[in-house]
Amino acid sequence: xxxxxxxxxxxxxxxxxxxxxxxxxxxxxxxxxxxxxxxxxxxxxxxxxxxxxxxxxxxxxxxxxxxxxxxxxxxxxxxxxxxxxxxxxxxxxxxxxxxxxxxxxxxxxxxxxxxxxxxxxxxxxxxxxxxxxxxxxxxxxxxxxxxxxxxxxxxxxxxxxxxxxxxxxxxxxxxxxxxxxxxxxxxxxxxxxxxxxxxxxxxxxxxxxxxxxxxxxxxxxxxxxxxxxxxxxxxxxxxxxxxxxxxxxxxxxxxxxxxxxxxxxxxxxxxxxxxxxxxxxxxxxxxxxxxxxxxxxxxxxxxxxxxxxxxxxxxx
Amino acid sequence: xxxxxxxxxxxxxxxxxxxxxxxxxxxxxxxxxxxxxxxxxxxxxxxxxxxxxxxxxxxxxxxxxxxxxxxxxxxxxxxxxxxxxxxxxxxxxxxxxxxxxxxxxxxxxxxxxxxxxxxxxxxxxxxxxxxxxxxxxxxxxxxxxxxxxxxxxxxxxxxxxxxxxxxxxxxxxxxxxxxxxxxxxxxxxxxxxxxxx
Numbered sequence: 001x002x003x004x005x006x007x008x009x010x011x012x013x014x015x016x017x018x019x020x021x022x023x024x025x026x027x028x029x030x031x032x033x034x035x036x037x038x039x040x041x042x043x044x045x046x047x048x049x050x051x052x053x054x055x056x057x058x059x060x061x062x063x064x065x066x067x068x069x070x071x072x073x074x075x076x077x078x079x080x081x082x083x084x085x086x087x088x089x090x091x092x093x094x095x096x097x098x099x100x101x102x103x104x105x106x107x108x109x110x111x112x113x114x115x116x117x118x119x120x121x122x123x124x125x126x127x128x129x130x131x132x133x134x135x136x137x138x139x140x141x142x143x144x145x146x147x148x149x150x151x152x153x154x155x156x157x158x159x160x161x162x163x164x165x166x167x168x169x170x171x172x173x174x175x176x177x178x179x180x181x182x183x184x185x186x187x188x189x190x191x192x193x194x195x196x197x198x199x200x201x202x203x204x205x206x207x208x209x210x211x212x213x214x215x216x217x218x219x220x221x222x223x224x225x226x227x228x229x230x231x232x233x234x235x236x237x238x239x240x241x242x243x244x245x246x247x248x249x250x251x252x253x254x255x256x257x258x259x260x261x262x263x264x265x266x267x268x269x270x271x272x273x274x275x276x277x278x279x280x281x282x283x284x285x286x287x288x289x290x291x292x293x294x295x296x297x298x299x300x301x302x303x304x305x306x307x308x309x310x311x312x313x314x315x316x
Numbered sequence: 317x318x319x320x321x322x323x324x325x326x327x328x329x330x331x332x333x334x335x336x337x338x339x340x341x342x343x344x345x346x347x348x349x350x351x352x353x354x355x356x357x358x359x360x361x362x363x364x365x366x367x368x369x370x371x372x373x374x375x376x377x378x379x380x381x382x383x384x385x386x387x388x389x390x391x392x393x394x395x396x397x398x399x400x401x402x403x404x405x406x407x408x409x410x411x412x413x414x415x416x417x418x419x420x421x422x423x424x425x426x427x428x429x430x431x432x433x434x435x436x437x438x439x440x441x442x443x444x445x446x447x448x449x450x451x452x453x454x455x456x457x458x459x460x461x462x463x464x465x466x467x468x469x470x471x472x473x474x475x476x477x478x479x480x481x482x483x484x485x486x487x488x489x490x491x492x493x494x495x496x497x498x499x500x501x502x503x504x505x506x507x508x509x510x511x512x513x
Contacts (some may be wrong), residue, residue: 017466079424084472106424106431109442120424124472127428128507131469143472143508161432168453172467172499173429179500180469189433208501236433236441 003009004043004072004101005155007279008184008213010179013272014279015300016074016186016215017041017291019065027064029168030056034070036288040295043072045103045186047285049081052113059090063097074157076144078107083123084132088142091133096151103157104129104188106124108236125181130158134181158182160197165174171202184213185204191263192241202277213278216271220284220294221260224253261294268298349446350402350421356456359416366412368487376487390481407477408491413465415457416449421449429471467499471507 007014017037022029037044046065048058055061062075075094083091094102106126108119124132132143134155141152158177162170174185190196196216203209221227221240225249231240244263251259264284271277285289295302352359366372379385379411397403400413401418408418408420410427419427423442430450438451471493477485485491494504 106426108433111423111442121473122424122426123424125424125428125470127469128472131505131507138504145508156321159432161434164432164434164490165436165438165448165451166430169429169450169454169463169466170456175499176428176469176503179416179505197488205470206501233436237431239436309327 004074005183011171014043014213014215015041015295016043017282017288018045018278018285019288020047020050020285021058021061021151023053023055023105025056026143027056027061030061030226031064031068031070033150033255033288034065034115037291037303038070040292041282042069042279043074043076043101045076048076048107049113050108051221052080052108052110052115052118053261053280054184059094059099062094062099064316065190066098072101073099074101074103076103076105077131079122079124079126080107080110081118081121084120084143087124087129088132088136091136092148092152094137095154100153101155103135103159104133104182109113109277112236126158127177130156130177130182132178138181150268153285155183156181157184157186159186159188160199161188162190162240163188163195164237167195171199174199174203175206177210178208178212182212184215184278186215187217188237188281189217189219190267190271191244192239196271197274200274209276214276215279215281216267216268216274216277217283218264218271218280219228219282220257220264220287220290221248222257222287223260224256227256227260255269261290261297265294265297265299266301268295273309274299321437322466343380347404347421348402349423349440349449350418351447351452352401352417352456354400354416356416356459359411359456360460360462363412366483366486368489370414373487375454375471376484380488386481386484389484390479393481393483395461405479405482406473407480407485408473408494409482410470410487410494413468413470413495415453415455415460415462415466417449417453417456419449419453419470426450429466464499468495468497469500469505470495471484 016069019030019034034044046058046061049055058076062073065071065073105128110116110120133154135141135143136148136152140148142148160170160174200214221230230238231245248256248259267278271280282291379389386432394405402421404420406420424431430448434448435441435444439446440446440448454463454466457465493501
């Protein structure tokens, strides 16, 4: 299996997933969960204090996963907790320890986490952070202009939510991140194929799909409780369309999980057919055990731990 | 109940911090979305007058000659922009290219567009009773045919400039580095050190 960069460049259908570091001073449990994904996904996001809850740092988590050799890590970096000095310094540290894949995002506001009184830093935004990382790599210098010796070599990722207002602006905002240096984009949960397809089409019209791969976010609604929670509109950035809610309400509460997995598998198969989509990003943290089954249902069988040669997408 | 408690309970949702903590005459140090009080049409008309030209460049230079002139002018700018746009005096105004909706009212102070947490109706995720400043900015810019402005890349601000007059900085060309000319898709944008960031 090649690296994430190589797979996407080759137009192979690529699968990424999410792994949240533990609340504790050991990476063992996280490596156990990573083991369940071995061979099934190409790379895994190591989240950065997701939901503003303190966890083992994404930086250390990514290094632990990298050194384990289980799977290729994607180190997430948010703008919430560090200023431009700390961010650049951590980028250099990651580069030195062999982390290649990075994913930048603004980050949830501290208000939603376990330290709501923390100072929200946001010295830079996610576009500026992506731009900074590209400056480090391509220009070999810091924002201050000081030269780096040597410069790091990263594969830069960004996120977008094609479904959040202003919907008409979302492809253009993604294009800004691509102009800033993003080479792949992972999206928020895709449940609305119409909106998602229009968003990818617009990226194509903006002429950016030849320099940036799109990984469609796919999640599994695992229970009636999770459905109620997601459908309540209280989860920032997540919208479940009416037909999906109706379909899940139409089955008995015990069967919601199975139906949710079926929907997720259908989404994977559907986005695979959209020109310009390079793969899927599984937003299924805590669902590692069922991931192989989900991928099999979607027609992505990697049980032989061999790389699957997916069909090439037009965009890559 | 103590006075502070009453004040805390009665302050408007998402409003400034209690008076004792807020610097006089500011909306408070917190970033809270503010609905612009000046229509988009008027704001864009005002842009024509405020754009750097020979007249206001010279006027700015005269004002800057004395500390007193600068202070009075800055106070006037603060008073008007605070009322109209919820200005927090970052000193590096982005309003001309954000539909005249202030991005520093975003709780994450995002200068390059909205985060992914905007609610289905356009609500800010941190202050759900307020609309996202970028949803408002996009609508206002689009209504004036200026939505392409939101495709420019915005560089990080210089935090030493808080409290300065952004109009004086604008006229003197001290904030020329703030944003790119266009969407920068044709050639990679240069981050710095054009500005002293």
